Amino acid sequence: MQIAFVIYDRFTALDAVGPYEILSRVPDTECVFVSEHPGPVRTDTGVVAITADRALTDVPRPDVVVVAGGPGQSALMEHEPLLEWLRAADTTSTWTTSVCTGSLLLAAAGLLRGRRAASHWLALDELRRHGAEPTGERVVFDGKYVTAAGVSSGIDMALTLVGRIAGDDVARAVQLGTEYDPQPPYDAGSPAKAPAGIVELVRGMSRFILT
Amino acid sequence: MQIAFVIYDRFTALDAVGPYEILSRVPDTECVFVSEHPGPVRTDTGVVAITADRALTDVPRPDVVVVAGGPGQSALMEHEPLLEWLRAADTTSTWTTSVCTGSLLLAAAGLLRGRRAASHWLALDELRRHGAEPTGERVVFDGKYVTAAGVSSGIDMALTLVGRIAGDDVARAVQLGTEYDPQPPYDAGSPAKAPAGIVELVRGMSRFILT
Numbered sequence: 001m002q003i004a005f006v007i008y009d010r011f012t013a014l015d016a017v018g019p020y021e022i023l024s025r026v027p028d029t030e031c032v033f034v035s036e037h038p039g040p041v042r043t044d045t046g047v048v049a050i051t052a053d054r055a056l057t058d059v060p061r062p063d064v065v066v067v068a069g070g071p072g073q074s075a076l077m078e079h080e081p082l083l084e085w086l087r088a089a090d091t092t093s094t095w096t097t098s099v100c101t102g103s104l105l106l107a108a109a110g111l112l113r114g115r116r117a118a119s120h121w122l123a124l125d126e127l128r129r130h131g132a133e134p135t136g137e138r139v140v141f142d143g144k145y146v147t148a149a150g151v152s153s154g155i156d157m158a159l160t161l162v163g164r165i166a167g168d169d170v171a172r173a174v175q176l177g178t179e180y181d182p183q184p185p186y187d188a189g190s191p192a193k194a195p196a197g198i199v200e201l202v203r204g205m206s207r208f209i210l211t
Numbered sequence: 212m213q214i215a216f217v218i219y220d221r222f223t224a225l226d227a228v229g230p231y232e233i234l235s236r237v238p239d240t241e242c243v244f245v246s247e248h249p250g251p252v253r254t255d256t257g258v259v260a261i262t263a264d265r266a267l268t269d270v271p272r273p274d275v276v277v278v279a280g281g282p283g284q285s286a287l288m289e290h291e292p293l294l295e296w297l298r299a300a301d302t303t304s305t306w307t308t309s310v311c312t313g314s315l316l317l318a319a320a321g322l323l324r325g326r327r328a329a330s331h332w333l334a335l336d337e338l339r340r341h342g343a344e345p346t347g348e349r350v351v352f353d354g355k356y357v358t359a360a361g362v363s364s365g366i367d368m369a370l371t372l373v374g375r376i377a378g379d380d381v382a383r384a385v386q387l388g389t390e391y392d393p394q395p396p397y398d399a400g401s402p403a404k405a406p407a408g409i410v411e412l413v414r415g416m417s418r419f420i421l422t
Contacts, residue, residue: 005259014232014389021225021362024256031258040251040262045235047242048216048228049262051251100390121390138394150390151232152366160396172399172409177416178225179311179332179361181400182393183349185371188383189392198383205388 001026001165004062004089005033006102007052008082010072013043014151015099016050019066022158025174026166034059036081044071056085061092064161069100069120069151076105083109095161097146099154106147107132115142120150121191122206136192152189155180212376214242215273215300217313218263219293221283224254225362226310227261230277233369236385237377245270247292255282267296272303275372280311280331280362287316294320306372308357310365317358318343326353331361332402333417347403363400366391 003023005016024031035041035052042049076082086109090096098106103119106112107130117132124134138149139157148157163171188194214234216227235242246252246263253260297320301307309317314330317323318341328343335345349360350368359368374382399405
């Protein structure tokens with residue numbers, strides 16, 4: 001089973017690396033990072049680059065597509081080389097998935113029309129404008145389309161997907177191997193849980209976070 | 212505040228990227244990925260490379276040191292260029308930290324002698340052999356030494372550290388920005404919680420996971 005992680009200039013590192021760390025541990029999978037042009041791809045902070053070993057065109061028929069989100073997404077919403085690849089890969093994929101604002105790219109490619117979907121909580125309105133039905137859920141399955149909420153949610157999405165692909169016990173083994181027993185020191189990880197002042201602070205920075 | 216993420220051949224990607232994604236969002240921080248030799252550094256799976264922009268010697272006095280774990284750690288337990296750098300950087304650091312088997316490298320450098328520390332649950336015995344006092348906790352503070360358990364625990368470690376560095380509200384804003392509201396679909400993330408059969412399965416694969 002080939003799993004393609006789609007990255008691009010100014011993607012968010014954890015959006016891709018979270019699901020990769022989970023999915024790469026499933027037996028009999030081949031993971032590959034892909035980008036329009038292969039080579040090191042800078043993340044949104046500029047601090048670090050992650051190498052895409054293959055060009056999109058080198059990987060035309062992955063079984064699973066995982067599209068990362070990140071500020072760089074906004075420049076690609078009409079970028080046909082990516083959108084055409086997403087549409088073509090989707091015709092043969094078993095699962096078409098995204099993390100964070102990666103779902104906006106799936107929506108821009110026309111793949112989420114009328115479908116329930118997740119995205120970063122600050123991007124849910126834009127997801128609706130592109131024809132999807134946003135939910136406040138962390139991981140949303142709608143047929144073969146699996147979308148996750150912001151950044152860190154890709155870990156939960158991937159672990160859920162491992163259960164579907166390889167069974168519950170493999171998923172549990174992966175969870176134990178990565179010691180994924182989260183114990184956040186705060187309980188502010190969603191707009192419903194965070195103090196109102198923090199929500200407004202982050203909302204005020206949304207242009208920085210999402211564009 | 213300069214934060215150095217130490218990576219090396221066959222490190223585990225999420226060990227570094229989890230804390231990076233959290234710490235890079237703190238105002239007035241400069242994050243830098245460092246390795247003995249700068250350039251792309253392959254992770255444990257071989258699937259992907261992450262670029263270290265700077266050599267260890269280029270970053271002699273970071274305020275925060277974050278040492279990733281991964282199977283490549285075992286080849287470095289007597290590798291003086293790294294251990295000497297860790298000892299030297301530690302003389303001026305504000306926080307010296309690790310994720311997963313990164314704590315074994317801190318211990319090999321002599322920095323955890325007699326200190327309470329965390330590591331991947333499969334590596335706790337080895338941590339003790341190197342003079343530390345392993346705990347089963349997910350994030351352990353002992354003075355300025357902060358060690359985390361396996362792989363995904365670096366996210367919790369980093370968020371806790373953000374609270375210490377920049378205050379609770381900044382940490383909450385980072386948690387909300389990364390939508391870190393974990394909802395694992397299984398409850399098997401520690402040996403105490405996973406079914407016994409799964410624990411034995413993963414223990415049997417430990418040579419693959421840790422070396």
